[in-house]
Amino acid sequence: MNRTMHSRPRIKVLSILVGLILTAASACASDAELDTFAPQGAIAEELHSRAVVPVFVIAGLVLIFIGIVLFWLIKKYRVNEYEDDTGWPAQTHGHTPLEWSWTAGFFFTMLVVAALMIWATPTINSTKANAADVVVDGVSILWEPTVVVIGNQWWWEFRYYFNDQVTLESLREIGDAKNLPPADIVTSGQMMIPISEEIELIITSRDVIHSFWIPALNGKRDAVPNRFSPWKIEASERGVYFGQCTEFCGLSHSRMQMQVVALSDEEFQDWINSTTQDAPKLVASDTTVFRGQEVFAGTCTSCHLVEGLNDSTYERADQASEAAPNLTHFANRSTFAGGILNTYNADGSFNRRDMERWLRTPEEVKANYTVPGEQYRGMPNLNLSEQQIDDLVEYLRILGEQPADWIIEATQVE
Amino acid sequence: MTNKHTDQPTGEVENTATNAAGVGIGTSTAADSTAAADVNATATGSSTTDNDSATDTVSDNSANTTGKDVVERPLGVFTRPEGGRGWRDWLSTVDHKKIGILYGVSAMFFFLVGGVEALLIRLQLAAPNGSVLSADVYNQVYTMHGVTMVFLFIMPLAAAFANYFIPLQIGARDVAFPRLNALSFWIWLSGAIFLNTSWIVGGGGADCGWFCYSPNSGVAFSPSHGVDFYAVGLQILGIASLVSAVNLIVTCLNMRAPGMTLMRMPILTWMLLITQFLLLFALPVITVALFLLMFDRLFGAQFFNPDAGADPLLWQHLFWIFGHPEVYIIILPSFGIISEVIPAFSRKPIFGYQFMVASGIAIGFMGWGVWAHHMFVSGIGPLSVAAFSLSTMFIAVPTGVKVLNWLATMWDGKLRFTVAMKFAVATVAMFTIGGLSGVTHSVAPANTQQTDTYYIVAHFHYVIFGGGVLGMFAGIYYWWPKIWGYLLNERLGNWHFWIMLVGFNLTFGPMHILGLQGMSRRIDTYATGYGFEAWNMVSTVGSFLIAFAVLLFLLNVWKSKRGSPYLQPPGPDPWDARTLEWMIPSPPPVHNFDTIPSVHTRDEWWHRKYAENEQGEVVSVVTAEEAAQTGDAKGVHLPSPSFWPLAVAVGFPLIGYGIIFNLWLALVGGLIVLTSLYSWAMEPADNPDTQHDDHDHLQHDDDNAHTEDHDNQDSQDSASESPDDNKDNKQLTVA
DSSP: OOHHHHHHHHHHHHHHHHHHHHHHHHHHTSOOTTOTTOOOSHHHHHHIIIIIHHHHHHHHHHHHHHHHHHHHHHHHHBOSOOTTOOOOOOOOOOOHHHHHHHHHHHHHHHHHHHHHHHHHHHHHHOOOOOOEEEEETTEEEEEOOEEEEEEETTEEEEEEOSSSOOOHHHHHHHOSGGGOOOOSEEEESEEEEETTSOEEEEEEESSSOEEEEOTTTOOEEEEOBTOOEEEEEOOSSSEEEEEEOOSOOSTTGGGOEEEEEEEOHHHHHHHHHHHTSOOOOOOSOSSHHHHHHHHHHHHGGGTOBOBTTBOSSOTTTTSTTOOOOBOTTGGGSSEETTTTEESBOTTSOBOHHHHHHHHHOHHHHSOOEEETTTEEESOOOOOOOHHHHHHHHHHHTTSSOOOOHHHHHHHOOO | OOOOTTOOOOOSOTTSOTTTTTOOOSOOTTOOSTTOOSTTOOOOSBOOOOTTOOSOOOOOBOOOOTTOOOOOOTTTTOOOOOOOSHHHHHHHOOOHHHHHHHHHHHHHHHHHHHHHHHHHHHHHHSSTTOOSSOHHHHHHHHHHHHHIIIIIIIHHHHHHHHHHHHHHHHTOSSOSOHHHHHHHHHHHHHHHHHHHTHHHHSSSSOOSTTTTOTTTTSTTTOOSSHHHHHHHHHHHHHHHHHHHHHHHHHHHHHOOOTTOOGGGSOHHHHHHHHHHHHHHHHHHHHHHHHHHHHHHHHHOOOTTOGGGTOOTHHHHHHHHHHHHHHHHHHHHHHHHHHHHHHHHHHTSOOTTHHHHHHHHHHHHHHGGGOGGGGGTTTTOOHHHHHHHHHHHHHTHHHHHHHHHHHHHHHTTSOBOOOHHHHHHHHHHHHHHHHHHHHHHHHSHHHHHHHTTBHHHHHHHHIIIIIIIIHHHHHHHHHHHHHHHSSOOOHHHHHHHHHHHHHHHHHHHHHHHHHHHTTOBTTOSOOOTTSSOHHHHHHHHHHHHHHHHHHHHHHHHHHHHHHHGGGSOOOOSOTTOOOSGGGGSOSSOOTTSOSSOOOOOSTTHHHHHHEEEOTTSOEEEOSOHHHHSOOSOOOSOOOOOOOSHHHHHHHHHHHHHHHHHTOHHHHHHHHHHHHHHHHHHHHSOSSOTTOOOOOOOTTOOSSSOSOOTHHHHHHHHHHHHSOTTOOOOOOBBOOO
16 A cells, blocks of 8 residues: 555545535636525625625634644554554543533534524514505505415416505415415516515415525525415515525426516506506407417416406315416516516517427426316316417417516526 | 353364364353343354355254254244255344344345436436436436435445444344344335335335425325335334334343443444434334325325315424434444544544543434424424524534544544545545535525525535445445455455545535525426536536446455455454454354453453553553454354244235225235234244253343343243253354
8 A cells, every 4th residue: 555546546536626616616606597695685695694604604614624634634644554563552542621622612613603693593584664655556555565475386476465465464364375365466487576675475385385485585485385484585686586496396396486577666666557457358350369369268267367358266276286377467477387488589579489389288398297177287288279379379478568678688598 | 150251162163164063062151141132042052153154154053853852842833943044044034143234235235226216316417408307207216216315225224234233342142132133124125125116016106205295295296106105115114123223222231241331332332322212212203294194195184285274394393303313313323333443443442432422422312403404494483493593503513523533533543544444534524524514504594595405415415425325335344354254355445435435526516516506406407507507417427436436346345255265364353453343253153252251441352452551552462363252152042043023024015005005905914914923922932843052041141131031931941951951962053
């Protein structure tokens, strides 16, 4: 056993490790959409600077200390030619004061970490009593920014209450997410918020446990059926912030994504103005759009709602997971199919290709459980004809206004 | 009691097949009670060691028959098998060493199964939009990877070490209840096979994750039988672990050699004892949860159905009250192993024995108070979160103490970097990384960014693979010569070690980065553009390096075995080690110790070989070869083999299939279990056709380990001893 034979791979491992750490540091500085080290709002920044960074520094220092000691021990006390070495070192059995001292050392290190945790805890649990002025149906309302977030297999619903504002307590009275009061705006996949406002989220689920997470805006919080959990986010800049369901929620867990779009106050007001409107109910004609509406009313409305078209009660919402996204303002959202497909191409044109693929073979885009006639979780294949698909696409693109170009652009992840 | 370790009975040693001849005349002075405390402990004959045959020497009961009076059968129809050769011997063995080997070999098999599942996961994730597996199959594969590695690999591998080495390290001849020990193994194996048959007959594996959160585990959301197999299979495995835990706790507490006080027990035995207590208390909790889940899924109960008002967090609490101690169940045996390996190759005693024991106990206790750190984002309320965050942080204190004590053991030592030592030191290093990343998410606010991302996947693989599996490999290289009588090749072992270490870091190191970049756990694919591509590819390459290293290990086993006849046998104590298992031949004789050693100090074996002079220098007193036992004691009283543990175990999967598919089948399984248990109870303590030498069962080193059933045995024994008991009888031969 000669020395060089062993030290070479050791150095290699060491250099690989160092390389990994350095690259990690640079990779974290990149603009990956879900990067947890790139906070974009007051809450996430506070979380990052008060909890994440300090504890990484402390853990890193301890790691470096132990690493140095370990390598020093190996270097200093290693015996290479031991075959004939029958000698023994002094048989030290321990050193009680020393051992107590490093027990205390770890204890006090952890006390520091504990203090950090206690110091940082209010940042994720406190709420601000803020309010925003919004105009809904011509009436000015002081809105405590709150969005009810509901996880479903495999998409997120966002509900806005302006007139009859809900609170955590009022929803807990109701008890579960299948009997929520009618909201002023119901959307999915993409949550619109005004910038520089702390938005309270009330998170729940209609079926299994999901987890709502926009890394740039805050940590995550689980969406648990029968429970309403408070959470909050805040964005300091206009932009589209990405998220991914992070609690395993069944078959298409990986294809359950969401976005938060932070708008200026004016943009947010415009969005309210347009999305509180019902969808147009087209009169009979021989147009593709009308035929699309007929296909929609005959097929899609057993799960989907378009306000102005079918009844505004949430049809079949009492059955597990059969709720499907409200499509009244489908074209107003730059993402669909649970946040995984873009509604528009980068040039602003309607993304017919993905739309048709989604209608034609949804199971290839996003796996689903289907027991025909009984159970639909995930978008089922409805065996639509090409004609029906063309008609439906034409109909869907008139549901709501096309979003601003910057939103469409920011939705593209490449 | 005459337990002077130096007066070895000298018999026909010399590597000849002494068993064949009728040399086992009579009364061995060595038959020193203790070991065979099973209610049926009997067994007869002369025990000798077949020194030149490394492995599969089978027990050969060159059965008696000659010159023996027909004795009265106390219970008529039932007889005890006598071992026999080959597979019959393995199926009926109650020898803790053979059961340990059975555990180890089966665990390694499932390591390969779980490893293939891991490779499938890594292939799927190697590139964005992976299409190797469908979402459905991916969910099954990652679930079964976790279940297999935890329940079918690490736990049984730890059980292998526990079975093999607890009796050897405390100076006992077997565990307290040898047949129960066999029962544990067979039930475990039947549960393991049952669980994996869901791939064939259950419509796929479980697809709910190893944590199997409700309500996603309900029939509505997981319609195949996979989760049924999970719920029933883990209950079967739980029976095995519970039985084994009780057995090993009793063994540790009651079967220690004279003078082996608790605070003289080797650290490995200590850590395994703590592990058994954790198992004893943790498994009932998961069993309750699985039982409820089983009723939900198969019999229409509503325990976890939110529509019927259930709180989904109930499952999480039940699961993690089991699940977090489970982490320590996995890691403490490995801590124990490296606490033996590092002192042996540092040529120093463990630094701060008391602190090592106390920190292990502290981890065992504190491990019960941290479960909700798996639920920081589940909405359990800020006060609970803060409390569990604090308890989680402070479990780092005893763990950190252990790390520094290992380092202090190396300090001023003469470090011999054998493969075992390399694995042990790597365990310390990799576990330190895993432990410290654990500290980063003990801070609940920071945890909200990290939980359920690949950062957690990285963390627990550094703990479980880095801290657990690497430590187990240290143990495998360290004790291999003891178990099999030949050394593993150090050169191939070096390749194995370095490729595994590099592969491990390439696989799991990048996952830290992926997690911090926001990659969620349990996703079957990811899109381009999030910065995940490069690191996932690195990780996949690393996973294949690990697989290659495992193949090198298997190659090493094969080559070393093949080369072993041409090498000097390692002898009883190849590493100049410190604990009792090294004072007996390698491989150990079936009766372990010719005479039960009297223990006067910690590291008893080392102190028999060496002393310290007034200057504190170590002086050799006697060589290992001189001090070691020869393993040729005759007439050691040992428990008889039995087929009933296997028969009982066969019934459990049938009950499982029955519960899932057709209750009549469960009835058949239940009848098999009951009949076998009845037969077990009725089985005579001795084979009435054989007699045995003096068992001097009244000479116990302490009056423990012998339940009142022993009285039974005594009476049976006396009944079976005919007055003209002529003592010359049969040999029981020995591997």
